[in-house]
Amino acid sequence: MNGMKTAMLLAALTALFMALGYMFGGTGGATIALIFAAGMNLLTYWNADKLVLRMHHAREVDAASAPEFYGLVAELARRAAIPMPRVYLVDDPSPNAFATGRNPENAAVAATTGLLSMLSHEEVAGVMAHELGHVRNRDTLIMTMVATIAGAISMIANFGLFFGHGENRPNPLVAILAVFMAPFAAMIVQMAISRTREFGADRAGAEISGNPRALASALAKIAGPAQRMPSAASQGNPAAAQLYIVPTQVSELFSTHPATEKRIAALMALEGTPTAAPAPQPVRRSALDPNRTR
Template identity: 65%
Template sequence: MNAFRTMLLLSALTALFMGLGYTLGGSGGAIIALVVAAGMNLFTYWNADKIVLRMHNAREVDAASAPLLHGLVRELAMRGGLPMPRVYLIDSQHPNAFATGRNPANAAVAATTGLLRILDRDEVAAVMAHELAHVKNRDTLVMTMTATIAGAISMLANFGLFFRSGNGNQNIVALLLAVIVAPFAAMLVQLAISRTREYGADRGGAEIHGNPRALASALAKLSDAAGRIPNPVAERNPAAAALYVVPGLSRRGDSMFSTHPATENRIAALEAMAGELGLHSPPPLADEARERTVRLSALDPLGRRD
């Protein structure tokens, strides 16, 4: 059902783009808009991971440079029946994480050093499981493509302010629709996709990890810290805010203007899921995670020993 809804929303964005092109340039403008939308989708399909990772100056890590983080992701990927994704670290005090890539075979997960400093091992594992659930559900590609098209709609609408056609007042209504309604509608579609997908990733991540309460605890800590610590990337590129496990900008609530559901609603859903499953503590992870639970920062944010 979520996949069907997402396809409808993506179709709506493409239709908005074509409608805006028609308003500004007639049938020829609509055709050009369709071609541009197809080109953007194709480019984004092959380059989504590179676009997002470069935006965050993320650096790839491996079992040697970040054994603890890399080991957690490896174990969780095995649990979820997923190929091992590339693992990236972002040097940022802002605590957050995201996943990107066009499909599970070409996926990447990233976490900030700020996230590793405030969460314990089980909470980090729960967040990484949430991101792997996005990969498994193929949300990563959809979100990047949606952000690209939504941004293009706003850009084209602004373009129409300076290069509008028509005689006198004949095109005034169409112009208002082009420069006001279309960007607003595109924003709503983008936000609707993000909120829908977050609930699915919360549940899928809790299933991969084994205990919904670990993710609930992580969300509470991240939401509080992320609201206080600036995120320069999201401030420069607001569309990036929809990619993170918690909002990348300090906006609260659960309205149509929010990129994410309210954290308290997500936590309530996870608590209900934990009650249904009768789980109170997560099963131990293999390998490194069999060791006692400690804060990652007790050793090093990457798990390296001196």
């Protein structure tokens, strides 16, 4: 199913590339856009995880450099019955995490230092189990490709304003419309594939960690700060926001995630408890926090 979704996504984004190319450069522009899209599709399939990690300035850690965090991910990967992913830390105060890679054999998971400093050990385990749920469900290919291709669409729409010329130059009003609509079109494609995916990863995370309440508590605790303090990477490329466990944009219309309250309710239902969101506990430094004084 995810393979079909990936093919449909690539076809839709390629068509959007060609439409923008035709708008800004006629038939020749559409041909160039098709060639560019084909190259982008190949590049993102094989290297999108590296691009995403570089975008976040993520640094790889291991059992020597981050023993508690790495050990936690290793234990969760064992429970999930998937290969051990590469593990990364992102020096960013925004509390969030993501998974990337084209398949479970080539996966990576990352958490921000803000997330590790805000959550308890059990909550971090719930968050990372969610990300490993994405890996196990094979969501990461489509998530990673969307983050890179949708960002490229925004870039080409903006470049088109400056590189059209002569009879091929679009009407200024049409060009301005394209600049605003191309990113929205890419986000609409994301919406069509993303929201049920998050519920699935939440269920998998609850199963892998064995603690749906801890994951629900983590979501309740980090949703507000992530909105108020979006990551540096998502500010530069808004399409990167769909990678994260909680979104960093306010508008639910264009959010790639279900409302956090609905996700919390679903998790609490898994535990058989009332669906009221768990009250966020006072912030305390996790033993996983790399900045914690030992």
